[in-house]
Amino acid sequence: MRITIFGTGYVGLVTGACLADVGHDVLCMDVDADKVARLEAGEIPIFEPGLEELVTANTASGRLRFTTDAATAVDFGVLQFIAVGTPPDEDGSADLQYVLTVAETIGRYMREFKVIVDKSTVPVGTADRVREVVAGVLEERGEALDFEVCSNPEFLKEGAAIEDFTHGARFVVGTSSERVRELMRECYAPYIRLQEKLMFMDVRAAELTKYAANAMLATKISFMNEIANLAERLGADVEQVRRGIGSDPRIGYHFIYPGCGYGGSCFPKDVRALTRTASDVHYEAQLLGAVEGVNHRQKQTLFDKLERAFDGALAGRTIALWGLAFKPNTDDMRDAPSRTLMEALWRVGARVQAYDPEAMGECRRLYGERDDLTLVDSREAAVQGADALVICTEWKVFRMVDFDWLKRQLGMPVVVDGRNLYDPETVRKAGLMYFAVGRGDSLKRP
Numbered sequence: 116m117r118i119t120i121f122g123t124g125y126v127g128l129v130t131g132a133c134l135a136d137v138g139h140d141v142l143c144m145d146v147d148a149d150k151v152a153r154l155e156a157g158e159i160p161i162f163e164p165g166l167e168e169l170v171t172a173n174t175a176s177g178r179l180r181f182t183t184d185a186a187t188a189v190d191f192g193v194l195q196f197i198a199v200g201t202p203p204d205e206d207g208s209a210d211l212q213y214v215l216t217v218a219e220t221i222g223r224y225m226r227e228f229k230v231i232v233d234k235s236t237v238p239v240g241t242a243d244r245v246r247e248v249v250a251g252v253l254e255e256r257g258e259a260l261d262f263e264v265c266s267n268p269e270f271l272k273e274g275a276a277i278e279d280f281t282h283g284a285r286f287v288v289g290t291s292s293e294r295v296r297e298l299m300r301e302c303y304a305p306y307i308r309l310q311e312k313l314m315f316m317d318v319r320a321a322e323l324t325k326y327a328a329n330a331m332l333a334t335k336i337s338f339m340n341e342i343a344n345l346a347e348r349l350g351a352d353v354e355q356v357r358r359g360i361g362s363d364p365r366i367g368y369h370f371i372y373p374g375c376g377y378g379g380s381c382f383p384k385d386v387r388a389l390t391r392t393a394s395d396v397h398y399e400a401q402l403l404g405a406v407e408g409v410n411h412r413q414k415q416t417l418f419d420k421l422e423r424a425f426d427g428a429l430a431g432r433t434i435a436l437w438g439l440a441f442k443p444n445t446d447d448m449r450d451a452p453s454r455t456l457m458e459a460l461w462r463v464g465a466r467v468q469a470y471d472p473e474a475m476g477e478c479r480r481l482y483g484e485r486d487d488l489t490l491v492d493s494r495e496a497a498v499q500g501a502d503a504l505v506i507c508t509e510w511k512v513f514r515m516v517d518f519d520w521l522k523r524q525l526g527m528p529v530v531v532d533g534r535n536l537y538d539p540e541t542v543r544k545a546g547l548m549y550f551a552v553g554r555g556d557s558l559k560r561p
């Protein structure tokens with residue numbers, strides 16, 4: 116099948132590479148000429164495990180190609196995937212300018228029947244707006260061409276994007292057209308040989324499914340963070356509580372890890388966008404507001420714990436940070452808890468000495484050169500000469516630690532663990548003050 120994909124970000128590039136890998140002919144179009152040039156030269160602009168190999172193999176076979184030429188892109192595929200960004204506007208709503216620009220482009224250049232497949236995360240009603248834009252451009256051109264718009268939200272997680280795309284739970288397709296159903300079945304056929312995973316539904320239900328899924332997952336996390344904060348004050352260990360409730364199949368173990376708040380490019384913006392959608396139809400989404408509020412507060416707990424450990428005297432201190440990315444296996448720092456912490460530390464005159472296996476380039480890009488930030492190339496170098504250690508991301512490389520060694524490195528024996536990586540007793544035995552998340556006595560000092 117010939118498939119065009121607009122946008123070569125996390126979603127567009129992964130979708131393109133995976134669909135090419137199962138035998139489709141894929142042309143990826145991006146307006147960012149520099150990105151396209153890098154991709155053509157075999158360079159992958161993002162860190163995503165397995166993606167480089169997949170892109171290289173499929174580019175070499177000729178099934179995956181890149182372009183900046185819109186007319187060529189529109190001409191190419193019968194399926195025209197939109198996988199461009201939908202960043203938050205100031206009022207929290209999803210900014211649809213990139214999606215609607217692609218719709219306009221398709222309307223301008225199409226010469227035969229096309230199915231426009233919306234893979235970007237977009238508010239309910241966007242398929243109608245895309246349809247209006249395309250129809251408007253066709254009318255301007257004086258052309259009466261047939262086209263369809265369907266919704267096909269993406270559920271991949273960064274860091275496990277290829278696995279999620281190829282072995283995800285479902286492919287949701289919102290359409291009322293039999294012709295679209297057939298074409299989408301053909302597109303995803305290689306993935307559904309073992310098990311039927313195609314879920315057809317109304318366009319509006321498909322659009323809402325994406326927001327509902329992210330909001331539900333964010334709710335689980337905020338709920339657990341709330342329980343963790345309570346556990347901290349009640350002398351209970353939230354890790355034991357987590358296992359206790361996860362064992363109930365009605366609750367399950369997934370997405371109930373308490374921590375330093377959810378970040379990334381999706382949960383924060385999608386919870387806010389859904390809240391905004393609700394208010395647009397005069398409904399106050401109370402639960403969503405609370406989910407966001409709890410998350411906002413949770414991101415500040417790392418700083419609060421440090422401040423308490425130092426009796427408020429953080430000015431002039433050097434704080435070691437392990438982990439900058441919003442989660443492991445990615446270089447993405449969008450809405451990462453590490454950013455809330457670093458910015459709070461800088462405001463009170465503390466210095467940060469940080470290490471992340473993948474996100475240091477991104478950190479440099481975001482914050483540039485500054486006197487109060489030193490990026491070092493190992494976890495060992497990060498703690499050298501530091502007064503305390505904070506763990507923001509649960510990269511594997513931070514899991515095993517010689518705590519006696521760690522104690523010798525730190526000016527003050529303070530470890531703030533935003534990811535509950537260690538056994539509190541073992542850490543404390545080494546003479547370290549250990550502030551984790553909801554671990555019973557983590558507010559007390561030894």
Ligand SMILES: NC(=O)c1ccc[n+]([C@@H]2O[C@H](COP(=O)([O-])OP(=O)(O)OC[C@H]3O[C@@H](n4cnc5c(N)ncnc54)[C@H](O)[C@@H]3O)[C@@H](O)[C@H]2O)c1
Nearest residue numbers: 121122123124125126145146147199200201213235236269
């Ligand atoms: N990142 C994720 O894990 C993830 C997962 C599921 C869904 N989503 C959703 O998918 C969408 C894309 O997210 P992303 O993370 O891939 O974004 P991204 O910012 O990584 O990539 C978007 C790309 O679109 C390109 N673009 C912008 N305008 C264009 C145009 N007119 N024509 C062609 N290309 C254009 C940009 O240059 C950029 O390369 C968003 O709606 C997001 O919410 C993201």
Ligand SMILES: O=c1ccn([C@@H]2O[C@H](COP(=O)(O)OP(=O)(O)O[C@H]3O[C@H](CO)[C@@H](O)[C@H](O)[C@H]3O)[C@@H](O)[C@H]2O)c(=O)[nH]1
Nearest residue numbers: 269270271272273336370371372374377378379381441442
């Ligand atoms: O039990 C948990 C699970 C996750 N997190 C945090 O939640 C955030 C998001 O994590 P994750 O969902 O793994 O990453 P994303 O790549 O943001 O993926 C989410 O957002 C995507 C974009 O919409 C969706 O496609 C995915 O299904 C959805 O999981 C991260 O900060 C995690 O640290 C927790 O704090 N506790």
